[in-house]
Amino acid sequence: MSEGREQDQPDERESAARPVTAAARRERRGSARPAGRKDAAAKPSEAKKSAESDADAADRKGRPTRARGDQEKRPGFFARIVRYIREVVSELRKVIWPTRKQMITYTSVVLVFVAFMVALVFGLDSAFAWGVFKVFG
Secondary structure (H helix, E strand, C coil): CHHHHHHHCHHHHHHCCCCCCHHHHHHHHHHHCCCCCHHHCCCCCHHHHHHCCHHHHHHHHCCCCCCHHHCCCCCCHHHHHHHHHHHHHHHHHHCCCCCHHHHHHHHHHHHHHHHHHHHHHHHHHHHHHHHHHHHHC
């Protein structure tokens, strides 16, 4: 399946050393991951399992979960505020900001749409008011 992707988009990987969009980054990460181990389907014998040392098992599994008593202390109030501001700034750097031309276009589209909706609601309100006035006098 990954061969089909490479055939469909051969120039994408050659032209861009670093992906620009988030979708391209996800695609690149997904294609870089191995499909899986081929020997995972074959189960090792029980003799091999008992022969494995605890260190090998720990390397495979990762580190154990910390106990509740070993939890780290919570940072102070100002440290949390500074961390929050740092994270906000880092997220804002990821935003793709519109150009001036795009901003003017988007703003004008929104203003025209709002003007149209105001005129539509005003027209419907006037029509219903005229109808109610004619019916009930």
